[in-house]
Amino acid sequence: xxxxxxxxPVVLIHGVFGYGKSRPLWNSWSPYWPEEALRGMNHRHLMxxxxxxSSDHDRACEAFYQLYGGRVDYGEQHxxxxxxxxxxxxxxxxxxxxxxASNPVHxxxxxxxxxxxxxxxxxxxxxFFGVGSDYRWVVSLVSIAGPLTGSTVTHLFGLHELRMMxxxxxxxxxxxxxxxxxxxxxxxxxxxxxDFRMPQWQCVTTFQEIISPYGRINSSTDLAVFNIxxxxxxxxxxxxxxxxxxxxxxxxxxxxxxIPYVEVTLGAxxxxxxxxxxxxxxxxxxxLTTVSILSLIVFLxxxxxxxxxxxxxxxxxxxxxxxxxxxxxxxxHMIFDGFDRNLWxxxxxxxxxxxxxxxxxxxxxxxxxxxxxxxxxxxxxxTSSSVCSLLEAPETEDNLNSINRRNMSDLDPTDPAEFSxxxxxxxxxxxxxKNHMAGTHFDKDxxxxxxxxxxxxxxxxxxxxxxxxxxxxxxxxxxSERIM
Numbered sequence: 001x002x003x004x005x006x007x008x009p010v011v012l013i014h015g016v017f018g019y020g021k022s023r024p025l026w027n028s029w030s031p032y033w034p035e036e037a038l039r040g041m042n043h044r045h046l047m048x049x050x051x052x053x054s055s056d057h058d059r060a061c062e063a064f065y066q067l068y069g070g071r072v073d074y075g076e077q078h079x080x081x082x083x084x085x086x087x088x089x090x091x092x093x094x095x096x097x098x099x100x101a102s103n104p105v106h107x108x109x110x111x112x113x114x115x116x117x118x119x120x121x122x123x124x125x126x127x128f129f130g131v132g133s134d135y136r137w138v139v140s141l142v143s144i145a146g147p148l149t150g151s152t153v154t155h156l157f158g159l160h161e162l163r164m165m166x167x168x169x170x171x172x173x174x175x176x177x178x179x180x181x182x183x184x185x186x187x188x189x190x191x192x193x194x195d196f197r198m199p200q201w202q203c204v205t206t207f208q209e210i211i212s213p214y215g216r217i218n219s220s221t222d223l224a225v226f227n228i229x230x231x232x233x234x235x236x237x238x239x240x241x242x243x244x245x246x247x248x249x250x251x252x253x254x255x256x257x258x259i260p261y262v263e264v265t266l267g268a269x270x271x272x273x274x275x276x277x278x279x280x281x282x283x284x285x286x287x288l289t290t291v292s293i294l295s296l297i298v299f300l301x302x303x304x305x306x307x308x309x310x311x312x313x314x315x316x317x318x319x320x321x322x323x324x325x326x327x328x329x330x331x332x333h334m335i336f337d338g339f340d341r342n343l344w345x346x347x348x349x350x351x352x353x354x355x356x357x358x359x360x361x362x363x364x365x366x367x368x369x370x371x372x373x374x375x376x377x378x379x380x381x382x383t384s385s386s387v388c389s390l391l392e393a394p395e396t397e398d399n400l401n402s403i404n405r406r407n408m409s410d411l412d413p414t415d416p417a418e419f420s421x422x423x424x425x426x427x428x429x430x431x432x433x434k435n436h437m438a439g440t441h442f443d444k445d446x447x448x449x450x451x452x453x454x455x456x457x458x459x460x461x462x463x464x465x466x467x468x469x470x471x472x473x474x475x476x477x478x479x480s481e482r483i484m
Contacts, residue, residue, distance in 0.1 A: 004454040007462050008104050008139055009096050010045045013063055013120075015111025016224050020047035024194045030441050032110075037447035042454045046095045046105075050116065052196045053177070055082075055222045059112075060120035062088060062197075064129055067105070069094030074200055075128065082222035084200040101136035106457050110439050111350065112224055114146020114250075115233070118240070118359070125242045140247035140461045142453060144439040145348060148250065149237065149355040150230035152329045152344060153321075159229060162221050166213035170225065174218050178210035230344075230355070231336045238365035244425030247461045249413045251449065252356040253348040255322055256433045258314040266303040273299060311444035313437040318349025322435070325349070337362045350436040358427035414452035419460040 014020060014032050023029045038045050048066045050059040058074055065072045065088075072088030079086035096105060109117035121141060124133045158168025165171065177196075184190035185202055201217055209215035217223075226232065273296040280288035329345040329352070346353045354360075411418045413428035422428060432438050432449065439446050 003458045004041045004451055006042055006044050006106065006454060006458045008044070008106060010042065010106045010108055010454070010457065011063070011067065011096075011117075012045060012047045013050065013059070013107065013109040013113035013116050014048075015109070015113045017052050018110070018113065019052075020049040022049050022195065026192045032440055034441050034443075034446040034450065038450060041447070041451055042458075048095070049197060051198045051200075051224075052194075053224050054198050054200070055224060056112075056116050056119035056227045057123075058082075058198075058200060058222065059116040059224075060123050061129075063116065063120050064123065065089075065094075066091050067094060067096040068099050068129070068131065069097050072199075073129070078222075079200070082200075083203075083216045083220055084222065085203050086200075088199045099137060101134065104137050104139045106140045106142070106461070107138055108142040108144065108453070109146055110144040111146060111436065112228065114143030114148060115227065117141050117143065117146075118148070121246070122241065135242040135245040138246050140249065140457060142249045142251065143356070144251040144449075145253045145351055145356060145436050146250065147228045147233065147351045147355050148358055149352075149360040150228045150233035151347075151351045151355060152230065152332060152335075153325055153347075153350060154225055154229050155332060155335065156325060156328050157225065159225060162226060162229070162232065164213065164218055164225075171213050171218060174225075175211045178217055179207065182207055182210050230339075233355075233359070234336060234361045234365055237359035238361040240359060247422060247424055247464075248358070248427045249453070249456070250356055250358060250427055250429050251439060251453075252353060252429050252431050253351075253434050253436060253438045254353065254431070255326075255346050255348060255435075256314075257316045257319055257435070258311075260306075260310060260315050263303065263306050263310065266299060266306060270296065270299050270303055309444075313434040313440070313443035313445070317437065317442075318435045322347055322349040325352075337364055348434075348436040348438075357429055414456050416455070416459070419456070422460060422464075 012020070012033055018032050020032065023031060033047060035047075046067065048063045050062040050066075054062070057078060061074050062072055069091050071090040074082075074084070074086055074088065076086055096103070099105065107117040107121060109115070118141065121135075121138050123129065124137045125135045127133050154170075157170030157173065158165040159170060164174065180190075180194070181196050181198065181201070182204075184193070184195065204210060204216050210217060212218065220226075227236075273292055276292040277289060277296060280292055325347045326345045329347070330341045332339070332341060332344075343354050344352045348356075411421055411428055412430055413422055414430050430452070432445070434443055434445070437443050439449055443449070
């Protein structure tokens with residue numbers, strides 16, 4: 001069997017309301033990732049704890065400093081524009097202190113962690129942190145059920161363009177969460193119940209500002225919910241750089257559900273026995289009471305064991321939200337040019353299936369001027385080789401790469417027989433019949449998924465990375481050379 005232990009660390013980035021090693025409820029809650037299986041498969045994995053509702057930018061900054069070490073710096077300009085504190089927590093014991101071009105990482109993000117991984121890669125490429133980083137610091141990026149082109153769930157909560165509608169569902173949810181944020185900021189012991197890990201917003205100190213739709217938090221666009229607006233996500237996708245330098249994989253989920261008939265039957269039987277116990281007690285029927293209680297205890301134990309072993313990524317655990325999102329998407333206005341309601345209606349209970357495939361962008365977002373500027377290098381051109389247009393266009397030479405990518409995305413990147421066909425800069429899709437919990441502790445098959453991903457990284461991505469690093473990089477062409 002091929003190895004599953006990678007040479008370079010695999011960084012795991014959780015989604016909204018997620019967590020890494022620090023679990024809720026005094027660390028007694030279920031883990032987010034399949035930790036036990038991961039330890040047995042590949043000890044070179046690192047779990048980061050980033051803001052539960054923070055923006056991609058803020059979460060990416062937190063992930064960087066947890067890996068590299070130091071005090072989180074969100075950036076002077078960004079913090080000023082966002083209206084929050086510039087600095088966050090300090091990490092004196094970094095997870096990967098030797099992170100560099102010669103000691104790169106693989107990035108794996110689940111749900112919103114997928115776009116956070118994208119943002120982290122962009123910041124590393126541009127040396128945002130001033131440590132001399134570039135694209136060579138990352139080998140591959142894997143998105144599991146990631147909203148790479150956003151999610152229409154944002155519109156369901158009352159977001160309109162870049163504004164939260166006052167007194168909408170999203171506003172009330174945000175206000176309620178804000179109250180808890182204020183409480184656990186004032187009484188740190190409450191962080192053990194659930195910690196939002198958003199120190200940049202501790203500058204907001206009054207309940208009135210937290211609840212108000214015009215307060216700094218509720219009126220800010222520097223939050224996760226705004227980053228996954230499809231229209232805004234497309235604009236960001238059009239600005240991606242250096243995407244042709246790394247391997248790209250998307251694990252796409254589905255709307256398929258499996259009904260747990262055995263557990264449903266056992267549940268009905270337990271309810272029936274409970275009613276029988278109550279009836280026998282009222283009727284003072286000693287024998288019936290004894291038999292009913294003993295039977296109830298036995299079936300409760302069986303049901304408890306069965307429920308513990310349920311695959312929550314397959315059963316209808318998110319089916320209500322799935323149906324609501326499907327219906328709502330079909331009634332949405334034209335939220336971006338080329339929006340196809342039928343195409344975007346299918347989802348996994350949190351993210352539209354079409355959005356997961358890769359970072360889409362409209363042709364109006366990808367402007368030729370982006371590629372002809374004086375500052376252009378090979379890196380800026382990588383946008384066109386890793387982002388597909390949603391709009392159909394004639395089969396000209398300019399969009400042949402886009403057509404080829406659609407064909408190549410049919411390859412299963414986790415199939416060893418296909419390893420030799422995988423190329424940097426193309427998004428390859430591995431499909432699973434799971435809901436949005438795929439890849440987490442709540443997915444019974446997540447160990448098998450990570451085994452395939454680790455094998456892919458160890459046996460192809462890293463071997464290809466060694467070969468790639470030996471090839472000299474050509475200097476960027478000057479403007480006059482490009483014209484010639």
